Amino acid sequence: MTTTKIAVLGAGSWGSILASILVQNGGQVQLWTRRPEQAAEINEQHTNQRYVQNYHYPEELTATSDLSQALAGAQVVLFTVPTPVVRSVAQQVSPLLGTGEAAPIIVHASKGLEQETHCRISEILAAMIAPEKRQGIVVLSGPSHAEEVARQDLTLITAASADLACARQVQKLFMNDYFRVYTNTDVIGVELGAAFKNVIALGAGALAGLGYGDNAKAALMTRGLAEISRLGMALGAKPETFIGLSGVGDLIVTCTSVHSRNWRAGQQLGQGQSLEAVVQNMGMVIEGVKTCQSAYELAQQEKIEMPITAAIYHVLYEQAEIKSEIAALMRREGKAELSWD
Numbered sequence: 155m156t157t158t159k160i161a162v163l164g165a166g167s168w169g170s171i172l173a174s175i176l177v178q179n180g181g182q183v184q185l186w187t188r189r190p191e192q193a194a195e196i197n198e199q200h201t202n203q204r205y206v207q208n209y210h211y212p213e214e215l216t217a218t219s220d221l222s223q224a225l226a227g228a229q230v231v232l233f234t235v236p237t238p239v240v241r242s243v244a245q246q247v248s249p250l251l252g253t254g255e256a257a258p259i260i261v262h263a264s265k266g267l268e269q270e271t272h273c274r275i276s277e278i279l280a281a282m283i284a285p286e287k288r289q290g291i292v293v294l295s296g297p298s299h300a301e302e303v304a305r306q307d308l309t310l311i312t313a314a315s316a317d318l319a320c321a322r323q324v325q326k327l328f329m330n331d332y333f334r335v336y337t338n339t340d341v342i343g344v345e346l347g348a349a350f351k352n353v354i355a356l357g358a359g360a361l362a363g364l365g366y367g368d369n370a371k372a373a374l375m376t377r378g379l380a381e382i383s384r385l386g387m388a389l390g391a392k393p394e395t396f397i398g399l400s401g402v403g404d405l406i407v408t409c410t411s412v413h414s415r416n417w418r419a420g421q422q423l424g425q426g427q428s429l430e431a432v433v434q435n436m437g438m439v440i441e442g443v444k445t446c447q448s449a450y451e452l453a454q455q456e457k458i459e460m461p462i463t464a465a466i467y468h469v470l471y472e473q474a475e476i477k478s479e480i481a482a483l484m485r486r487e488g489k490a491e492l493s494w495d
């Protein structure tokens with residue numbers, strides 16, 4: 155069996171742990187970071203303390219701050235940088251890729267929408283990387299906190315692509331005894347479920363920060379899923395995707411886990427901290443904050459009712475009080491639960 159050469163771009167918590175799985179599965183991985191000192195820490199100490207504490211990376215994993223070195227001969231290029239920088243990283247990557255037979259499969263594992271354009275990540279990648287420089291674009295998504303994957307807890311995710319053969323190749327690269335991958339062809343549904351669940355997780359954290367209990371959490375998740383599905387379907391997603399791993403699966407994990415940065419950010423907002431302080435102190439990406447604006451604007455554009463998303467938008471962008479937003483949600487006129495009733 156030939157070894158697959160893989161470039162992983164972004165050495166934060168998710169990129170570094172995905173790189174670790176790929177090495178454990180026999181891949182030849184180059185992990186790219188902008189910061190030479192982080193590459194040195196990974197190569198020499200086999201740690202990445204700022205992002206994943208107390209974890210020893212496989213010694214075969216090599217990191218580099220030289221993008222052309224990371225991409226040299228790569229058959230698979232995995233983007234794991236935060237949504238706001240995907241476009242600029244793809245712009246740097248594109249001139250360094252081979253064409254035709256030498257073109258790699260492009261994979262991404264980021265969960266957000268570009269704030270200004272509302273683009274999904276695969277749309278950004280398709281715009282920035284010419285068709286002759288890629289075999290296909292695959293999205294990896296599902297309930298998967300890096301901290302738990304690091305300790306080899308059982309994790310199931312989805313590899314979605316319009317090109318099923320590419321999704322199957324990526325599935326094969328990642329599958330092992332603790333990491334199981336399903337394929338899906340609904341790229342829109344998988345990407346939108348991943349992006350919008352982060353917004354709802356901010357709300358779940360805020361409820362926890364204010365001391366609300368499990369009833370409120372379950373209500374928010376259920377009605378949040380209804381909003382995600384409504385907007386997702388208006389934007390071309392298949393409804394069944396939202397009851398899959400990248401939909402309700404990821405919504406559950408992000409709304410209930412202390413590992414979630416979005417949930418923790420919401421909790422801190424609920425406890426009265428300012429958004430600026432929360433973002434500053436997290437030191438890692440909180441995708442839901444920017445994606446909330448895109449979701450809010452898309453809902454208005456598509457004329458889709460998304461009261462929970464709108465309430466979170468009012469808190470994040472219009473300095474609304476969380477408690478008054480909750481009161482307004484509870485006082486909305488009575489509705490049928492299902493839109494077809």
Ligand SMILES: NC(=O)C1=CN([C@@H]2O[C@H](COP(=O)(O)OP(=O)(O)OC[C@H]3O[C@@H](n4cnc5c(N)ncnc54)[C@H](O)[C@@H]3O)[C@@H](O)[C@H]2O)C=CC1
Binds near residue numbers: 235299
């Ligand atoms: N952490 C997790 O458990 C999971 C994260 N994700 C998604 O993966 C994406 C990345 O998340 P994390 O790794 O957790 O974020 P992180 O905040 O831990 O790390 C982000 C990394 O991107 C790098 N970066 C930032 N700006 C950059 C730029 N302009 N050029 C190059 N590198 C840059 C940072 O230096 C850092 O190494 C997000 O979209 C997130 O939603 C998806 C599943 C699980």
Ligand SMILES: O=C(CO)COP(=O)(O)O
Binds near residue numbers: 299415416
């Ligand atoms: O997407 C995730 C788990 O599936 C990670 O969520 P956070 O970005 O909120 O930590």
